[in-house]
Amino acid sequence: MRSLRLLALASVMSVSLACGVAVAQPAPPAGAPQPAPYTEEDAAAVLDARIAALKTVLRLSPEQEKLWPPVEAAIRDAVKGAVARRDKRASAPPPATVLDVLGQVADAEEARGKALRTFVDAAKPFVASLTPAQRNRIPTFLGVHDHGETPSSTELWIFEEEE
Numbered sequence: 001m002r003s004l005r006l007l008a009l010a011s012v013m014s015v016s017l018a019c020g021v022a023v024a025q026p027a028p029p030a031g032a033p034q035p036a037p038y039t040e041e042d043a044a045a046v047l048d049a050r051i052a053a054l055k056t057v058l059r060l061s062p063e064q065e066k067l068w069p070p071v072e073a074a075i076r077d078a079v080k081g082a083v084a085r086r087d088k089r090a091s092a093p094p095p096a097t098v099l100d101v102l103g104q105v106a107d108a109e110e111a112r113g114k115a116l117r118t119f120v121d122a123a124k125p126f127v128a129s130l131t132p133a134q135r136n137r138i139p140t141f142l143g144v145h146d147h148g149e150t151p152s153s154t155e156l157w158i159f160e161e162e163e
Contacts, residue, residue: 040083043161047079050157057141058134067126074122075158078115082162085111112159119158 051072060068085108095101127135138144143157 043083047076051075054141057137058130064126064129067129070122071119071126074115074119078112078119078158079161081111081115082159086162108162112162115159116156 055068058064089104089108095104127138130138
């Protein structure tokens with residue numbers, strides 16, 4: 001008798017759980033408007049906002065402003081390269097083997113490494129002109145944290161358009 005009660009209780013709980021899941025996940029209404037796709041114009045606006053925000057966070061002096069253009073150019077070039085790699089990958093046939101996949105990863109890492117090196121080289125004179133307080137703001141803004149781990153280039157926002 002006790003096993004019959006347990007079976008009945010389990011059955012009721014199963015049905016209740018199944019109904020709860022069905023209710024918790026209603027189907028979207030037919031003909032619901034879809035969000036607009038993310039466009040190149042959207043990406044350009046976001047990049048412009050991030051660059052403006054970085055300059056705002058740093059509160060550049062007039063002398064520092066003179067050193068800014070190569071830094072901004074390196075950021076924009078890195079983003080342009082990331083977009084080009086993404087578009088090339090999207091239009092290419094799918095990789096045939098695992099080695100093709102690894103080759104694509106290696107090529108992308110190499111390209112990101114070159115772009116990152118260009119950015120670092122362009123930023124050195126600029127960063128040297130910053131106060132300690134200004135330098136302290138850069139890692140957090142860029143999403144790089146000094147907790148012993150080396151960030152992957154794919155974690156940096158200058159390469160996010162590649163994904």
